[in-house]
Amino acid sequence: MIAAVLKSTGMIQDLESNLLIEDVPVPELSGDEILVKVNSASLNHRDIWIAQGMYSKIKLPVILGSDCSGTVESVTDDIHEFKPGDDVIINPGLDWGNNQDFQSRDFSILGMPDNGTFAEFVKIRRTNVFRKPAHLTFEQAASVPLAGVTAFRALFRKLKITDKDKLLITGTGGGVSSFALMFALKAGAEVYVTSGDDRKIDKALSLGVKAGVNYNDPSWHEKIKSLSGNSLNTVFDSSGGDTYSKCMEIINPGGRIVSIGAGLGSVKEFSIHKLYWKQLKVYGSAMGSDKDFSDMLDFINVNLIVPEVNMLVNLNEIQKGFQLMHETSRFGKIVVKVN
Ligand SMILES: NC(=O)c1ccc[n+]([C@@H]2O[C@H](COP(=O)([O-])OP(=O)(O)OC[C@H]3O[C@@H](n4cnc5c(N)ncnc54)[C@H](OP(=O)(O)O)[C@@H]3O)[C@@H](O)[C@H]2O)c1
Known part of the structure; x- marks a missing residue:
């Protein structure tokens, strides 16, 4: 599959040599995981901090990207709630834990250290997969998860x-x-x-x-x-x-x-x-629990909220998206079109 792989960190101007479009193996599933074919992803300031080396515990090489919308490609035998072809979005908060007041010590965010969504496919646990709001396009839905x-x-x-x-x-x-x-x-x-x-x-x-x-x-x-x-x-x-x-x-x-x-x-x-x-x-306040994520989707669905997508870039020109994030002349999210 094609993915944007961050090889090293540095100035945003150096992204052409630090963030490379490569052919990498499709992730293999185990346990309660789902393989999602990414339709659209979106950029967060987190991706910029990491690319610049301004984030703690950076692990390289890594496929960045916390947000996406897409369709279920395949599931393991343990999964019955989703089937191939379902339209979904992903909660990028991993291992929040049971306490609604704050996240567990194991909490992490999809897209470093685990490989993220700037790729044709991403694997993710079933508990982090949600139905895409029906009133949103894939591009709009991809802008929701982390920021929302x-x-x-x-x-x-x-x-x-x-x-x-x-x-x-x-x-x-x-x-x-x-x-x-x-x-x-x-x-x-x-x-x-x-x-x-x-x-x-x-x-x-x-x-x-x-x-x-x-x-x-x-x-x-x-x-x-x-x-x-x-x-x-x-x-x-x-x-x-x-x-x-x-x-x-x-x-x-x-x-x-x-x-x-x-x-x-x-x-x-x-x-x-x-x-x-x-x-x-x-x-x-930081990110949100699984319950926050599910309540947010309910709020978006009930109120038919449509996020502001400022700009679309293709995966193979994702470096441009990073540069545009660094400028401040936009309102809303930059979406990366993958498939
Ligand atoms: N706590 C968390 O879980 C969490 C989650 C996501 C993001 N964040 C953090 O939240 C910040 C925004 O993230 P993002 O992804 O939304 O980034 P972003 O899309 O790049 O937005 C940057 C924001 O900074 C504002 N800004 C820039 N200079 C400012 C100034 N002098 N005074 C007031 N506001 C200023 C911009 O406002 P204008 O565009 O209107 O000028 C814009 O809203 C980042 O620092 C990020 O690390 C935290």
């Missing part, structure tokens, strides 16, 4: 967002943030956003957010606070750094903040004073 479950857990398990909340999403254009935006709007929350690109703010406004401000404006936090009528009570943040400090500054007393990433690095000024005086609740 991360946004879903952070919003609904941690922030417990409702139609009473006024939510700020910092940096709305990325994969996870674009899901957070769609989910929060469906939940009825009043949503505010920041972005580094005014066109993305316009896009978010067209989807139903109340207002947005470009985060390159040094006073973005004061502007967003004022636009919300000084009443932001929830924040979904994937940037960390100075953005997080400013969110602590503008959120109302009793507010809740969830962090899912730190693209801008660690928070340099975490105000303990604001934490206790405003009686804030701060959460961290």
Whole structure:
């Protein structure tokens, strides 16, 4: 089968020599595994961190890719719930364990260390295979798994967002943030956003957010606070750094903040004073449990949510997809067309 194999890590510009399209053996099944013929996969920032060597415990060579949609190619004799030809998507969270509050020590993500979805076939345990939402194309469905479950857990398990909340999403254009935006709007929350690109703010406004401000404006936090009528009570943040400090500054007393990433690095000024005086609740959230994944799919199916696919690239030009991920001029996910 054809696969994109990461041989070594380095600068994104070096991908042509580090990420190679190769013919590799089709994975062999055992136990309760299913072989999925990948139709579409999608890129996550995780793939970029790994390709750059900025991720812990990198194992090489490896086929990256956590997300995919496809059809069941074959199953072992132990499996009766799925048959060849079924349209499916994959939950990339492996070995979450039984505790809904946090993942087990064995938890890992499909696409390093285990070979992932940037290939014609991927093998995966039955418990990680789900029916593809019928209202989505393969390309749309492939963009859901990792970003969708991360946004879903952070919003609904941690922030417990409702139609009473006024939510700020910092940096709305990325994969996870674009899901957070769609989910929060469906939940009825009043949503505010920041972005580094005014066109993305316009896009978010067209989807139903109340207002947005470009985060390159040094006073973005004061502007967003004022636009919300000084009443932001929830924040979904994937940037960390100075953005997080400013969110602590503008959120109302009793507010809740969830962090899912730190693209801008660690928070340099975490105000303990604001934490206790405003009686804030701060959460961290990572990926999601098997139950979160299944609940997210129910939410997508019931509300007929259609993810934002920004761009399609073919598997044999996947390096281009990585480069486009590195730029910030897109809204939503980059999908890799495989079959
Ligand atoms: N906790 C978890 O389980 C988990 C899961 C997935 C991802 N993550 C992390 O979450 C982050 C986003 O992942 P992704 O896959 O969605 O990546 P992505 O698609 O590349 O998105 C990058 C995001 O960063 C935002 N951003 C860039 N500069 C910013 C700034 N100065 N202030 C505020 N926001 C800024 C962008 O906003 P604009 O495009 O609007 O400018 C965009 O939303 C990454 O750090 C990733 O490692 C964590």
